[in-house]
Amino acid sequence: MSKVHVTTTINGEPMEFLCEPSDTMLDALRGPLGLTGSKEGCSSGDCGACSITLDDRLICSCLMLAVEAEGHRIGTIEGMAKGEHLHPLQQKFLEEAALQCGICTSGMLVASEALLKKNPDPSEEEVRFWLAGNLCRCTGYDKIVRAVMETAQDMRAQ
Amino acid sequence: MNVVTNNKWIGQRTIRPDGVDKVTGRAAFAADTNMPGMIWGKVLRSPHPHARIKSIDTSKAEKLPGVKAVVTARDIVDFPIDKSVMLGIQDMRWMCRNVMAREKALFPGHPVAAVAATSEAIAAAACELIDVQYEVLPFVIEIDDAIKPDAPILHEFNKYDGKPSNIAGKLEVKKGDVAEGFKQAEVVIERTFTTRPVHQGYIEPHACLVSVAADGKTTIWSSSQGQFMVRAMTAYLTGLPQSDIRAIPAEIGGGFGGKTIVYLEPLATILSRKSGRPVKMVMTREEVMRATGPTSGSKCTVKIGARKDGTIVAAQGTFYLQAGALPGSPIRGAVGCSFSPYDIPHVLSVGFDVMSNRSKVAAYRAPGAPIGAFAVECVLDELAEALKMDPLDLRLKNAAKQGTKAAHGPVFPRIGYIETVEAAKNSDHYKTPLGKVSGKLRGRGVASGFWFNAGGESSAQVNITEDGNVVVTTGHPDIGGSRAAIANICAELLGIDYRRVSVLIGDTATIGFSNLTGGSRVLFASAIVVTQSTEKIITTLRERAAKIWEIDPEAVKWENGAAHPASPNAGEFPPLTLADLAAKAPAMGGPIGAGVQLNTEGAEGGFGTHVCDVEVDVDLGIVRVTRYTAVQDVGRAIHPSYVEGQIQGGVAQGIGWALNEEYIYNKQGKVDNPGFLDYRMPVCSDLPMLDCIMVEVPNPKHPQGVKGVGEVPLVPVMAAIANAVYDALGKRFYALPMSPPKVVERLEAPTQQAAE
Numbered sequence: 001m002s003k004v005h006v007t008t009t010i011n012g013e014p015m016e017f018l019c020e021p022s023d024t025m026l027d028a029l030r031g032p033l034g035l036t037g038s039k040e041g042c043s044s045g046d047c048g049a050c051s052i053t054l055d056d057r058l059i060c061s062c063l064m065l066a067v068e069a070e071g072h073r074i075g076t077i078e079g080m081a082k083g084e085h086l087h088p089l090q091q092k093f094l095e096e097a098a099l100q101c102g103i104c105t106s107g108m109l110v111a112s113e114a115l116l117k118k119n120p121d122p123s124e125e126e127v128r129f130w131l132a133g134n135l136c137r138c139t140g141y142d143k144i145v146r147a148v149m150e151t152a153q154d155m156r157a158q
Numbered sequence: 159m160n161v162v163t164n165n166k167w168i169g170q171r172t173i174r175p176d177g178v179d180k181v182t183g184r185a186a187f188a189a190d191t192n193m194p195g196m197i198w199g200k201v202l203r204s205p206h207p208h209a210r211i212k213s214i215d216t217s218k219a220e221k222l223p224g225v226k227a228v229v230t231a232r233d234i235v236d237f238p239i240d241k242s243v244m245l246g247i248q249d250m251r252w253m254c255r256n257v258m259a260r261e262k263a264l265f266p267g268h269p270v271a272a273v274a275a276t277s278e279a280i281a282a283a284a285c286e287l288i289d290v291q292y293e294v295l296p297f298v299i300e301i302d303d304a305i306k307p308d309a310p311i312l313h314e315f316n317k318y319d320g321k322p323s324n325i326a327g328k329l330e331v332k333k334g335d336v337a338e339g340f341k342q343a344e345v346v347i348e349r350t351f352t353t354r355p356v357h358q359g360y361i362e363p364h365a366c367l368v369s370v371a372a373d374g375k376t377t378i379w380s381s382s383q384g385q386f387m388v389r390a391m392t393a394y395l396t397g398l399p400q401s402d403i404r405a406i407p408a409e410i411g412g413g414f415g416g417k418t419i420v421y422l423e424p425l426a427t428i429l430s431r432k433s434g435r436p437v438k439m440v441m442t443r444e445e446v447m448r449a450t451g452p453t454s455g456s457k458c459t460v461k462i463g464a465r466k467d468g469t470i471v472a473a474q475g476t477f478y479l480q481a482g483a484l485p486g487s488p489i490r491g492a493v494g495c496s497f498s499p500y501d502i503p504h505v506l507s508v509g510f511d512v513m514s515n516r517s518k519v520a521a522y523r524a525p526g527a528p529i530g531a532f533a534v535e536c537v538l539d540e541l542a543e544a545l546k547m548d549p550l551d552l553r554l555k556n557a558a559k560q561g562t563k564a565a566h567g568p569v570f571p572r573i574g575y576i577e578t579v580e581a582a583k584n585s586d587h588y589k590t591p592l593g594k595v596s597g598k599l600r601g602r603g604v605a606s607g608f609w610f611n612a613g614g615e616s617s618a619q620v621n622i623t624e625d626g627n628v629v630v631t632t633g634h635p636d637i638g639g640s641r642a643a644i645a646n647i648c649a650e651l652l653g654i655d656y657r658r659v660s661v662l663i664g665d666t667a668t669i670g671f672s673n674l675t676g677g678s679r680v681l682f683a684s685a686i687v688v689t690q691s692t693e694k695i696i697t698t699l700r701e702r703a704a705k706i707w708e709i710d711p712e713a714v715k716w717e718n719g720a721a722h723p724a725s726p727n728a729g730e731f732p733p734l735t736l737a738d739l740a741a742k743a744p745a746m747g748g749p750i751g752a753g754v755q756l757n758t759e760g761a762e763g764g765f766g767t768h769v770c771d772v773e774v775d776v777d778l779g780i781v782r783v784t785r786y787t788a789v790q791d792v793g794r795a796i797h798p799s800y801v802e803g804q805i806q807g808g809v810a811q812g813i814g815w816a817l818n819e820e821y822i823y824n825k826q827g828k829v830d831n832p833g834f835l836d837y838r839m840p841v842c843s844d845l846p847m848l849d850c851i852m853v854e855v856p857n858p859k860h861p862q863g864v865k866g867v868g869e870v871p872l873v874p875v876m877a878a879i880a881n882a883v884y885d886a887l888g889k890r891f892y893a894l895p896m897s898p899p900k901v902v903e904r905l906e907a908p909t910q911q912a913a914e
Contacts, residue, residue, distance in 0.1 A: 037183020041362065042834050044833055044834070101411050102176070104411075138637075142847050
């Protein structure tokens with residue numbers, strides 16, 4: 001079986017890659033594209049460690065075929081900071097210790113950014129339900145929820 | 159020892175050194191490293207719970223284009239049954255049989271062969287071409303079945319009471335005379351409890367990349383709770399000398415005890431040696447669930463007797479813990495920890511290590527202790543009710559304190575257990591009435607817990623850079639923020655900004671032997687070796703300043719990151735900063751650095767007391783934790799955020815264990831829920847904020863007063879929740895998990911069932 005050529009946009013940059021027809025977007029990101037910030041925890045869409053955005057919509061990259069990226073815009077954790085300037089969520093996660101081992105952190109941040117774009121003033125319950133697709137085994141979510149809510153507050157104040 | 163006071167950095171919520179890499183996706187975890195020429199390894203696993211392996215024919219697989227190497231048990235160093243070879247708490251006889259089935263396949267998922275090929279797909283296809291002839295044997299899954307006289311026996315060599323048995327071991331601790339003790343009791347409660355195996359649930363599956371050169375020099379990149387463990391076990395199982403293996407610790411995506419042994423590294427090493435290519439292996443989630451971890455399921459009977467005034471006079475516990483298919487369940491934790499929060503004159507605590515056709519258990523956060531505490535703390539709740547006492551007052555009346563002799567041996571020094579109970583009692587949470595809500599029943603429960611904590615071997619190297627900054631290297635994988643705490647300590651001692659201290663985890667070739675990240679030992683032990691290394695550096699810095707000033711080193715003090723002349727020379731010379739002395743180093747005796755390697759001692763046990771509110775939806779059987787307060791004696795919180803993080807994470811795992819998590823087996827003896835959808839760990843919307851109260855009773859045997867904090871917070875949780883559910887429903891659950899179907903079943907039962 002020959003590989004498929006895909007033309008897409010990743011974190012604002014035009015990109016091309018080759019993949020097997022059966023490869024997931026996560027396979028392509030971590031393989032030919034060398035973007036290993038998206039993590040594979042389950043490959044069944046249950047853990048959210050591979051969260052990315054597809055045309056600004058939050059998805060699990062393990063549930064999307066790589067060929068489906070053709071002509072679309074993909075956003076990953078690697079595109080979240082602008083140069084040396086961290087996104088306010090990234091900065092707040094550091095200040096609030098909203099990570100321990102860090103394996104879920106990429107997905108948590110991508111999902112949280114998608115939430116705040118959609119809802120700049122989420123309640124605690126809204127944050128908890130939005131992030132219910134992102135498993136974290138280390139933190140008990142307490143500091144993650146606090147960091148997201150505090151960032152939302154900071155960003156609204158700006 | 160001098161306890162540091164007036165801290166600038168200790169106790170501060172500083173930014174962790176590895177933080178930016180982890181929020182930008184740059185951090186390299188186990189599966190994130192690749193090499194030129196790399197090929198992929200896959201494991202063929204047994205479909206049977208119990209089967210003799212009659213033959214393995216790999217010839218078809220070897221002929222498949224793209225296949226570069228095949229491994230079977232013949233390639234793994236055998237450790238014969240008659241001679242135990244221990245590595246820490248692991249016996250290599252069992253490790254060699256766990257990484258690859260030898261005489262028999264002992265659980266579904268047990269590796270029987272492994273293949274390396276140019277792609278994952280080819281490796282998987284090659285696995286299917288391996289012809290394994292099995293003689294399928296009767297299997298046994300549950301404890302009660304495994305200890306029956308006619309049970310299928312996993313290992314004929316294993317004898318108990320002189321007969322082949324699935325009981326692999328017995329452990330007993332004793333204090334006083336328990337029979338005599340119960341004679342003095344006016345109220346006695348005895349209950350039997352069961353818990354199900356639960357997985358550690360780290361989000362990062364096991365993974366490794368191994369490259370073996372033609373001369374045998376081997377490099378391993380993998381995530382584990384100990385690169386030195388990886389090196390030693392791989393050496394044992396492959397026959398390579400440890401000096402030929404360099405084990406590089408990747409960032410680790412969670413462990414909780416489950417990454418204290420190897421699964422893939424020896425297989426990848428042999429595949430790489432045979433193929434001459436670097437080999438990468440990554441487990442799927444299903445493989446993680448079937449073949450790694452979990453912790454034991456259990457059956458425990460606890461009997462506690464007290465006088466009418468609430469004085470506990472005797473306690474007895476019998477703890478049957480599942481080992482999985484090979485010996486080694488954490489009976490030590492169940493037997494030793496369960497009664498430790500209490501000063502009880504007569505104690506008998508007995509544990510049995512029971513094998514069955516399940517995956518071999520691995521350590522899980524305070525191994526064994528949460529299982530025992532679930533039973534003991536629920537019985538105490540019933541005892542408090544029978545005595546008409548507040549359950550925290552019952553605990554206070556019987557609390558262990560300085561001078562109490564624990565049943566497992568030690569006499570406690572100054573400990574903070576009483577403080578945790580008092581803080582729980584005085585918390586807003588405990589003082590606030592539960593209130594009512596329509597359609598749901600509310601309840602509140604409390605429980606306490608203890609974990610031994612640990613010291614052990616640690617190494618550190620502290621170097622001053624030529625521009626006067628600091629690089630600290632230690633040997634323990636950092637899972638929860640230990641690098642941040644080490645930076646705080648080193649900066650505090652040197653009197654410099656913590657951002658000038660880089661903290662790295664060395665590999666097995668660049669730092670001295672350091673034992674596992676486990677037992678809540680990392681910060682306790684690292685802080686000792688880093689403190690001693692830094693103190694040596696400060697001595698050097700003072701000596702060099704003294705030489706420059708031509709005064710006695712004793713007349714130089716180190717303060718605020720600089721050498722200052724002390725009286726009688728005070729003020730005579732301008733201070734020499736770390737940067738000044740680093741710049742002058744070449745002329746003053748050379749590079750500045752110091753390393754210390756120690757077998758650290760003085761780890762003292764940790765105690766916690768938890769308060770939990772639940773709300774039960776009586777129609778759906780859903781138990782929700784609505785408020786949770788965990789109080790813990792943390793010794794000294796070097797970095798409070800990461801101490802709280804440990805407490806909150808432990809509580810969340812306990813909530814999962816109590817309410818949902820369990821291995822479900824089908825009739826064929828196979829795990830039926832090997833994924834995150836059906837193995838239901840707590841998600842964000844399941845939990846409330848998790849409040850922490852850190853009680854600081856410094857460990858008198860540690861330079862900063864540190865006690866381990868990582869494991870205690872899991873110990874009391876299941877009992878606190880079960881006691882809260884009882885308070886809500888008036889019905890006690892003696893079995894975990896209290897999942898919706900089980901709660902509904904219980905609520906619909908016509909009458910309350912008496913406890914067994």
